[in-house]
Amino acid sequence: MGQQKDFFKQPYAYAFTEKGWFCFRMEGKLFDSLALESVTGADLVNFAFLDAELFSRCLTELFTIWSIAKARGKSDDFIADALVQHVEGIVKRNTYVFLFLLSYIEFLLDGEIDPRVFRGTSRADNLRIREAAGERTDDVPETTKSGLIDVFSRCYEDKRARTEKVLKVMWEENADDGRTPLERYYRLEQEDEAFRKHWGSRFTSELGTRNARSAEVVQLTVLETIDDMLRFEMLHFLTEGKSYKFCKNCGKPFIPRGRSDAVYCDRVADGEEKTCKQIGAYRAEKEKTATVPAWKVYRQAYQRLNKRVELGYMEESAFTDWNREATEKRGRCLRGELPYEDFADWINRTSRQR
Numbered sequence: 001m002g003q004q005k006d007f008f009k010q011p012y013a014y015a016f017t018e019k020g021w022f023c024f025r026m027e028g029k030l031f032d033s034l035a036l037e038s039v040t041g042a043d044l045v046n047f048a049f050l051d052a053e054l055f056s057r058c059l060t061e062l063f064t065i066w067s068i069a070k071a072r073g074k075s076d077d078f079i080a081d082a083l084v085q086h087v088e089g090i091v092k093r094n095t096y097v098f099l100f101l102l103s104y105i106e107f108l109l110d111g112e113i114d115p116r117v118f119r120g121t122s123r124a125d126n127l128r129i130r131e132a133a134g135e136r137t138d139d140v141p142e143t144t145k146s147g148l149i150d151v152f153s154r155c156y157e158d159k160r161a162r163t164e165k166v167l168k169v170m171w172e173e174n175a176d177d178g179r180t181p182l183e184r185y186y187r188l189e190q191e192d193e194a195f196r197k198h199w200g201s202r203f204t205s206e207l208g209t210r211n212a213r214s215a216e217v218v219q220l221t222v223l224e225t226i227d228d229m230l231r232f233e234m235l236h237f238l239t240e241g242k243s244y245k246f247c248k249n250c251g252k253p254f255i256p257r258g259r260s261d262a263v264y265c266d267r268v269a270d271g272e273e274k275t276c277k278q279i280g281a282y283r284a285e286k287e288k289t290a291t292v293p294a295w296k297v298y299r300q301a302y303q304r305l306n307k308r309v310e311l312g313y314m315e316e317s318a319f320t321d322w323n324r325e326a327t328e329k330r331g332r333c334l335r336g337e338l339p340y341e342d343f344a345d346w347i348n349r350t351s352r353q354r
């Protein structure tokens with residue numbers, strides 16, 4: 001146990017940025033060495049605007065897997081693998097959520113709470129964490145492990161909400177003060193003690209290798225806690241002056257990862273199963289299938305009637321009237337206000353019987 005406590009005294013991670021990428025490495029109990037990188041700001045912004053339920057839902061799932069495996073007498077290695085496997089998909093979706101979950105998995109396995117990740121947000125929660133830490137590590141009762149889910153969730157939510165708040169201040173509030181987001185950040189750091197405490201720009205750095213397998217030496221910033229990681233990425237995100245967009249589906253900000261013309265974020269919006277990007281792709285497909293036949297049926301009718309005018313079977317003015325009405329209906333059909341069937345029906349009725 002003494003060894004474990006020392007483990008938590010080490011810095012949580014080391015990070016550097018490179019050509020707009022945020023790279024970090026860390027040592028954990030489950031991974032000897034973990035190195036991850038992503039577009040600077042993308043995960044940070046996603047973390048701030050994620051579905052509020054995602055995290056506590058994942059904790060409950062992990063706890064269920066753990067207690068079932070435990071009851072069936074599975075080995076520790078088996079249980080560890082099953083838990084990590086369960087959250088592996090999350091790492092692709094969000095680094096921060098993944099790291100919080102990883103820390104919870106470590107707690108399920110050995111009963112130790114990593115203070116670099118989880119700190120109570122109230123006196124009562126701190127007490128519960130201390131109580132859990134005081135219990136013998138190998139057999140922390142199940143009730144403690146499940147009971148702490150809400151303590152951990154509150155801790156996670158506190159960090160998420162704080163990140164969201166900082167981003168909103170940087171982007172939205174006093175937007176006409178003529179300051180850049182970085183200048184606003186600097187001003188808050190100067191004037192607001194609470195802000196300085198959580199989001200100050202002071203870091204220590206040292207030289208180290210890029211990752212465990214590389215010999216290349218880079219300047220690494222020391223990140224003592226997961227909060228450090230959040231503020232380090234925030235600072236670089238602002239220094240690099242990265243722009244953000246509002247997602248066309250959920251309306252919340254995001255940083256495009258790949259294509260700069262992306263209009264949807266890759267978060268799963270509240271109460272949805274799919275990401276905004278997947279929903280967007282589905283919607284675009286649907287729009288296309290509605291658009292194509294609407295134009296086609298209109299164009300055919302237009303050519304048909306135009307021919308009649310040329311041949312003298314139809315008055316020019318009647319054709320103009322028809323076209324005006326057809327165009328108006330076509331617009332409503334493309335906007336989804338008029339069902340395609342009704343539109344096609346009207347087109348056929350008015351363009352064929354003359």
Ligand SMILES: [Zn+2]
Nearest residue numbers: 247250265276
């Ligand atoms: Zn979205």
